[in-house]
Amino acid sequence: MRANDFKGILEKNKSDFALFYTLDQEPNPNMFYFSGYRGVGALIIPKKKSPCLMVPKMEVERAKKSMVKQVCVMNKKRFFESISNIIKKRGILSKKIGIDNDNFSLNAYKYFKKTFKNVKTKDIFYDCLKLREVKTNKEIRILKKSCNYADKIIKKVINNFKDFKTETDVSGFLEYETKKLGLDIAFSPVVASGSNGSMPHHEPTNTKLKKGFCVIDFGVKYKGYCSDITRTIYLGKASGKEKQTYNFLLDVQENIINNIKINDNCGKMYGDCVKNLGKYSKYFIHGLGHGVGVEIHELPNLSLNSKDKVMENMVFTIEPGIYIPKKFGIRIEDTVLMGKKANVLTKVSKDLLII
Numbered sequence: 125m126r127a128n129d130f131k132g133i134l135e136k137n138k139s140d141f142a143l144f145y146t147l148d149q150e151p152n153p154n155m156f157y158f159s160g161y162r163g164v165g166a167l168i169i170p171k172k173k174s175p176c177l178m179v180p181k182m183e184v185e186r187a188k189k190s191m192v193k194q195v196c197v198m199n200k201k202r203f204f205e206s207i208s209n210i211i212k213k214r215g216i217l218s219k220k221i222g223i224d225n226d227n228f229s230l231n232a233y234k235y236f237k238k239t240f241k242n243v244k245t246k247d248i249f250y251d252c253l254k255l256r257e258v259k260t261n262k263e264i265r266i267l268k269k270s271c272n273y274a275d276k277i278i279k280k281v282i283n284n285f286k287d288f289k290t291e292t293d294v295s296g297f298l299e300y301e302t303k304k305l306g307l308d309i310a311f312s313p314v315v316a317s318g319s320n321g322s323m324p325h326h327e328p329t330n331t332k333l334k335k336g337f338c339v340i341d342f343g344v345k346y347k348g349y350c351s352d353i354t355r356t357i358y359l360g361k362a363s364g365k366e367k368q369t370y371n372f373l374l375d376v377q378e379n380i381i382n383n384i385k386i387n388d389n390c391g392k393m394y395g396d397c398v399k400n401l402g403k404y405s406k407y408f409i410h411g412l413g414h415g416v417g418v419e420i421h422e423l424p425n426l427s428l429n430s431k432d433k434v435m436e437n438m439v440f441t442i443e444p445g446i447y448i449p450k451k452f453g454i455r456i457e458d459t460v461l462m463g464k465k466a467n468v469l470t471k472v473s474k475d476l477l478i479i
Contacts, residue, residue: 133251134171141170142222152227153418154252161190204239222248257423270346271469277301291315291328310343310350321453335360337452350420353470354457357477377456384466391430413441438462
C-alpha cells in the first residue's frame with residue numbers, strides 16, 4: 125500500500141495527517157490511489173497511525189473491500205464535523221493538515237475551515253503526483269491489461285470500419301464495446317476524419333465521415349487505471365505524398381521510442397522530436413506525451429521546458445502529430461513502459477490502413 129510511502133512526505137511537510145475526500149460519484153484520484161475506494165467519503169492518512177476510510181453507512185460494505193483496514197461510518201450531511209469527531213476519537217493531532225488543493229473545492233474548503241478553525245493546511249497535490257509517477261509491479265500489471273483491452277476494442281473498430289457512416293457511429297461503437305466488457309472509457313474518444321483531423325481534440329460529429337486521414341484516439345479504464353492509444357487510418361484512395369507523410373511521422377515516433385533511455389530529460393526529448401519533424405515541426409502543436417495511471421494525464425510531462433526525467437517503471441505516451449489547418453491531421457500514439465528500454469504496451473499495427 126502506497127500510503128506507507130506517503131508518510132515520509134507528511135514528515136517532510138510537518139503535517140499531522142493528510143485528508144482526501146469525495147462528495148460525489150466522480151472519484152478523487154489520490155483518494156482512490158491510496159485506498160482503492162471510489163465512492164463518497166474521506167480518507168485520513170495520519171503520520172503515526174494507520175489510515176482510516178470514513179464513509180456513509182450505505183457505502184460500508186464497498187469500503188471494506190478497499191485496501192484500508194480501518195473503516196468508520198460518517199454522517200454525509202455533517203461531513204467535516206464527522207471527520208473531526210473520528211480524528212479526536214482516534215487521538216490524531218490536527219495542528220497542520222495536508223490537503224490536495226487540486227481536488228478540494230472552494231465551497232468545501234469554506235465548510236472545512238468552519239470545523240478546523242485554527243488549523244494550518246499544506247498543499248500536497250504535487251507530492252501525490254510525484255509519488256504516482258513511478259508505478260509499482262501491481263500497477264504495471266493492471267496498466268498492461270488496460271492497454272490490452274484498448275487494443276482489442278480499437279482493432280474491432282478498425283475491422284468493422286466499413287459499417288460506420290459518421291464519426292459518432294465510430295465513437296459510439298468504442299464506448300459500447302468498452303461498456304460491454306464492464307469497463308469505463310478513460311476519456312471521450314476522438315474520431316476526427318478529413319479536415320477535422322487538424323484539431324487534436326476534435327469532438328466527433330454526426331455528419332458523414334470525410335475522405336482522407338481519420339484520427340482515432342481512445343483509451344479505457346481497467347480497475348481504475350487508464351490506457352491511451354491513437355491510430356490514424358485512411359478513408360478512400362491515398363496519394364503517394366500522403367503515404368509518405370504518414371510513414372515519415374511513423375519513423376519519427378518509432379525512432380523516439382527506440383532511443384529512450386533512463387534519465388533522459390523530457391523537455392529535451394520534446395525538442396529532439398521537433399528537430400526530427402523538420403519542415404513539419406510548425407504543424408506539431410501539442411506535447412510529445414504524458415504519464416498515464418489513475419488519471420489519463422499524469423507525470424512525467426513530455427513537453428517544452430519540462431524538467432522531468434525518465435525513470436524505470438514510469439508509464440507514459442509518445443504521440444507526435446502533424447496538423448495542417450483545414451486540411452488533415454495525423455497522430456500516432458502508444459503507451460509505453462520504461463524498463464531497461466521503452467516497452468510498447470499498445471500493440472495494434474501502425475502500418476497505414478487504407479479503407
